[in-house]
Amino acid sequence: MKSNRLLTIVVLAILIAVTVFFMFPIVLAVFNSFKTQGEMFKSVLSLPTKIHWENYKHVLTEIHLMNNLYNTTVITVISVVGIISCGSLAGYKISRTPGKLSQLLFFLFFSSMLVPFYAIMFSLIKVAKTFHVQSSVYGLPMIYIGLGVNFAVFLYHGFVKSIPRELEESAHMDGCGQLKTFTHIIFPLLLPITVTIAILNVLWIWNDFMLPLIMLTKYESYTLILAASVFFGQYSTEWSYILSILVLTSLPVVVLYLFFQRFIVQGIAEGAVKG
Amino acid sequence: MSYKSKPWLSLLAFSAPALLFYAIFLVYPTIGGFYYSLTDWNGLYKDYKFVGISNYIQALTSDPQFIHSLLYTLKYVVVIVILQNAIALCLALLIESRTKSKTLFRTLIFMPNMVSIYISTLMWAFIFSRVAPKLAEYTLLSFLDQGWVSTPNMAFLSTVIVTVWQGAGYLMIIYIAALQGVPKDLKEAATIDGASTFRRFYHIILPLVMPAITICVFLTLNSSFKIFEVVYALTGGGPGYSTEVIALNVYQEGFARDRQFGYATAKAMILFFMIIIITFVQVTVFKKKEVEA
Numbered sequence: 001m002k003s004n005r006l007l008t009i010v011v012l013a014i015l016i017a018v019t020v021f022f023m024f025p026i027v028l029a030v031f032n033s034f035k036t037q038g039e040m041f042k043s044v045l046s047l048p049t050k051i052h053w054e055n056y057k058h059v060l061t062e063i064h065l066m067n068n069l070y071n072t073t074v075i076t077v078i079s080v081v082g083i084i085s086c087g088s089l090a091g092y093k094i095s096r097t098p099g100k101l102s103q104l105l106f107f108l109f110f111s112s113m114l115v116p117f118y119a120i121m122f123s124l125i126k127v128a129k130t131f132h133v134q135s136s137v138y139g140l141p142m143i144y145i146g147l148g149v150n151f152a153v154f155l156y157h158g159f160v161k162s163i164p165r166e167l168e169e170s171a172h173m174d175g176c177g178q179l180k181t182f183t184h185i186i187f188p189l190l191l192p193i194t195v196t197i198a199i200l201n202v203l204w205i206w207n208d209f210m211l212p213l214i215m216l217t218k219y220e221s222y223t224l225i226l227a228a229s230v231f232f233g234q235y236s237t238e239w240s241y242i243l244s245i246l247v248l249t250s251l252p253v254v255v256l257y258l259f260f261q262r263f264i265v266q267g268i269a270e271g272a273v274k275g
Numbered sequence: 276m277s278y279k280s281k282p283w284l285s286l287l288a289f290s291a292p293a294l295l296f297y298a299i300f301l302v303y304p305t306i307g308g309f310y311y312s313l314t315d316w317n318g319l320y321k322d323y324k325f326v327g328i329s330n331y332i333q334a335l336t337s338d339p340q341f342i343h344s345l346l347y348t349l350k351y352v353v354v355i356v357i358l359q360n361a362i363a364l365c366l367a368l369l370i371e372s373r374t375k376s377k378t379l380f381r382t383l384i385f386m387p388n389m390v391s392i393y394i395s396t397l398m399w400a401f402i403f404s405r406v407a408p409k410l411a412e413y414t415l416l417s418f419l420d421q422g423w424v425s426t427p428n429m430a431f432l433s434t435v436i437v438t439v440w441q442g443a444g445y446l447m448i449i450y451i452a453a454l455q456g457v458p459k460d461l462k463e464a465a466t467i468d469g470a471s472t473f474r475r476f477y478h479i480i481l482p483l484v485m486p487a488i489t490i491c492v493f494l495t496l497n498s499s500f501k502i503f504e505v506v507y508a509l510t511g512g513g514p515g516y517s518t519e520v521i522a523l524n525v526y527q528e529g530f531a532r533d534r535q536f537g538y539a540t541a542k543a544m545i546l547f548f549m550i551i552i553i554t555f556v557q558v559t560v561f562k563k564k565e566v567e568a
Binding site for chain 2: 011012014015018019021022023024025026028029032040044045082085086087089090092093094097099101102105108109112114115116117118119120121122123124126127128131142143145146147149150153178182203206207208209210214225228229232239242243246249250253254256257258261264265268269272
């Protein structure tokens with residue numbers, strides 16, 4: 001029994017050390033974003049002596065981070081709404097229709113899973129220019145829908161199998177049209193997987209760096225992360241400002257994570273099993 | 276036209292919006308990518324001509340910088356796949372052994388994965404440049420005071436630290452889910468039979484989490500071959516081009532050097548073929564292990 005307790009203590013010690021390693025960059029970034037440049041230079045490791053909101057005020061007003069926040073929000077919301085509407089319609093119907101055509105569609109949606117973004121990015125720029133969706137906050141979501149819809153189709157396809165067919169059949173008997181059956185009866189039942197898909201996509205699009213980097217060319221349409229990258233490129237030593245940008249950019253996803261942790265964890269575990 | 280008589284029509288109607296976006300922004304650029312990789316398309320000019328596989332030949336025979344990035348990426352992939360999976364599996368085992376504090380540890384260790392990889396890298400740039408030298412003032416940690424990105428070896432180590440820090444939590448979640456699927460009575464039976472902790476792990480737990488290992492190794496192979504942000508933000512490929520990975524090489528070729536879009540796409544296609552072949556072999560080999568177990 002004695003060795004068992006010792007083991008428990010060792011396990012706990014390791015876990016605490018690991019947790020410190022995983023948390024300290026975030027914690028230090030938050031602490032130091034509230035310090036002046038001078039205070040940070042003197043004591044980077046300590047708690048801020050006084051909460052300075054100046055860094056946040058500066059980045060929100062002087063470099064117009066508010067506008068970048070707006071862009072990121074618009075891009076994320078439109079993309080996620082689009083991915084969910086297109087993905088649920090297709091995933092539901094492919095799952096419910098037997099036959100060669102639906103198998104073909106399912107295969108088509110999955111054949112591109114491993115294509116690295118770098119292999120398509122140059123021709124994607126060309127396509128985006130043709131369709132006038134390049135360099136615009138409202139155009140970028142169209143590309144995100146195209147890139148992200150297959151995973152949503154995949155998850156909906158699997159989830160629909162757990163919903164009894166009787167519901168649709170009786171709705172059909174009552175003279176309910178197919179689209180109405182979907183929006184009024186099926187879609188509400190898909191809520192659990194919809195929440196998972198929404199969260200995973202918010203995380204992806206909010207945090208994405210590569211697509212905005214190659215598509216958005218005007219500062220007015222930059223996302224938060226692009227703004228951070230531009231600021232870092234120009235003032236790589238102004239850490240108190242940079243850190244406040246980093247904290248502002250991460251705050252929404254961390255809050256989302258703390259609220260919806262169960263769905264995120266479940267989504268990852270399920271996505272992995274089905275993938 | 277009732278839906279009983281024409282199911283394929285309603286199937287197409289429901290799939291049309293998804294198909295449209297998917298075809299325009301993913302399928303078409305993929306096919307376009309294959310085609311452009313066979314041309315001398317340059318981002319600056321409208322005209323380009325078909326050059327066959329000469330881009331591929333040039334990349335693999337007379338582009339030492341690309342070959343270097345290829346070998347460097349391979350080294351990075353091997354280290355990341357092993358480290359990330361080993362650490363994630365160990366963490367999952369440790370966390371699963373706890374009862375009350377399980378959720379707390381999982382929540383905190385997984386948190387870095389929520390932060391954008393680019394933002395994470397900038398946080399680490401802060402740690403390396405400002406915090407590490409301060410920590411080094413305490414004698415025990417004096418090794419921390421060095422140029423974290425100024426030599427090729429240190430730059431490699433820095434990118435590995437950031438990648439593991441950001442990615443381990445994700446795999447840990449998958450491993451925890453797999454461990455929770457191991458039946459309790461099996462573990463108890465082994466304990467009663469007098470199996471040691473190590474034997475219990477090796478003979479009972481490991482075979483049962485083998486499917487999760489297959490998936491996690493696949494995921495890490497896939498993501499580490501495509502690594503871009505960490506290197507872009509932390510080292511910029513430097514010093515020199517010693518830490519330039521394939522994705523960065525492709526990006527530089529297309530946007531920074533001569534805007535050789537066709538040639539850059541050919542290099543990205545080489546990356547694509549490598550990922551396909553290596554993950555195919557990996558999944559086949561690992562699946563065999565699953566059956567034996």
